Amino acid sequence: MRRSALLVLAALTVADWSAGPARAGEIPPAERRSGFDTMSPDIQAMQRDGMANPALLWLEDGADLWAKAPAPDRPACAGCHGEAGLAMRGVATRYPAWDAASAAPIDLQGRVNACRRRHQGAEPYPYESRELLGLTAYVAAQSAGLPITVPDDSRLGAARAAGRALFTQRMGQLGLSCAACHDDHPGRRLGAAAIPQGHPTGYPLYRLEWQGVGSVQRRLRNCMTGMRAEPFGYGAPEFVALERYLMDRAAPLAIETPAVRP
Amino acid sequence: MRRRLYWLWIGCAVLAARVEAGEEAEPGAERLRPVAIVDGAIPASLTGVPGDPARGRALVVDRTKGLCLLCHAGPFPEERFTGNLGPALDGIGDRLAPGALRLRLVDGRVLNPDTIMPSYYSLAGTTRVGAAWRDRPVLEPQEIEDIVAFLATLRDTPSERPAP
Known part of the structure; x- marks a missing residue:
């Protein structure tokens, strides 16, 4: 008896379940749906209505920062790029992108901060600061309505693979993965919450639960905490890889920034 | 002792x-206490102490402890907003014997490696567990026994329903 109990315990302990693949696999492009579609009509109206969307306050901050020089002898964003509506149109559809200077993929907020350091002689904005969210949302909003694309850049291959691995990996005390809900069970409910397919079409976005605008990394950290996992830190390469994979997985849905979600 | x-x-x-x-x-x-799996079940109690169905029910409806209603509906008229990721628990005591319920709670991956149901009493294969939860099973063994005892009372057959 002792012996069999030991064997069973040993088997339970050393067996590696984490390698198991997601059951249903990726959602085909024609079946991809934004979380917008399953929201209540009043929240949909809040996103659609320019005057009611609370994220517009952040967007206005972003527009001001775009035009304002960080120091008298340093260019504003507009000083190099010109009008955001022209220069930034379509940019968010292809981010995260390869950053040659750091030889790594970079997300949109990382690009904003890299520009500040490299070209504006300014300190990077802290993650989730009103400035970084506002400026990133303002840049991303110039792509609103345009389809997310899958960049044809082989240098992004490693990040894509790493992002996919993170998406399907069970983690945390509850042993859940992103794929277990968002690939296998979209449309079902977790408690009161409808499970979306999990496409980052509208970030930075206003979440009623947050009473504010937040980044996709904030949302991913929320989900990881729900799994009782240790979330990655803001700016972690894991988050950039995961976002790259999520954007591939979301194409060709349209950018919705600034979106509103429950 | x-x-x-x-x-x-x-x-x-x-x-x-x-x-x-x-x-x-x-x-x-x-x-963790060792468990012996026999034919898709854990027939033996994890503790030797009979489960308490009332405590089990309280754990099942507790959304920060048992977490069950995040995924399962069931005969809980006072509870709104139950999830539907897993099957409803109505009549589960008719369909599954206590030993089968116990294995599904302890580690359902033994029966279905791809199950979305968390393993409530196993640390196998866990990664990146948050600091507050590290090296701990989701539930303690007596809590598992309490939940098994409660689920066993969920019968569709009225004659087998225990007196309130």
Whole structure:
């Protein structure tokens, strides 16, 4: 008896379940749906209505920062790029992108901060600061309505693979993965919450639960905490890889920034 | 007391055996009681102490402890917003014997490696567990027994329904 109990315990302990693949696999492009579609009509109206969307306050901050020089002898964003509506149109559809200077993929907020350091002689904005969210949302909003694309850049291959691995990996005390809900069970409910397919079409976005605008990394950290996992830190390469994979997985849905979600 | 010493001995023996075999020990796993799986079930109680159905019900509806209603509906008229990721628990006591319920709670991956249901009493294969939850199973063994005892009372057959 002792012996069999030991064997069973040993088997339970050393067996590696984490390698198991997601059951249903990726959602085909024609079946991809934004979380917008399953929201209540009043929240949909809040996103659609320019005057009611609370994220517009952040967007206005972003527009001001775009035009304002960080120091008298340093260019504003507009000083190099010109009008955001022209220069930034379509940019968010292809981010995260390869950053040659750091030889790594970079997300949109990382690009904003890299520009500040490299070209504006300014300190990077802290993650989730009103400035970084506002400026990133303002840049991303110039792509609103345009389809997310899958960049044809082989240098992004490693990040894509790493992002996919993170998406399907069970983690945390509850042993859940992103794929277990968002690939296998979209449309079902977790408690009161409808499970979306999990496409980052509208970030930075206003979440009623947050009473504010937040980044996709904030949302991913929320989900990881729900799994009782240790979330990655803001700016972690894991988050950039995961976002790259999520954007591939979301194409060709349209950018919705600034979106509103429950 | 003798029983406790017995489990302690098992814990040490397992740890020693693993070190000998050069395996990496699952941190905290030595704390978990061994379970014997027989034909898709864990027939023996994890504790030897009968479960308390009332405590089990309280755990099932507790959304920060048992978490059950995040995924399962069931005969809980006072509870709104139950999830539907898993099957409804109505009549589950008719469909599954206590031993089968116990295995599904302890580690349902034994039956279905791809199950979305968390393993409530296993540390196998866990990664990146948050600091507050590290090296601990989701539920304690007596809590598992309480939930098994409660689920066994969920019968569709009215004649078998226990008196309130």
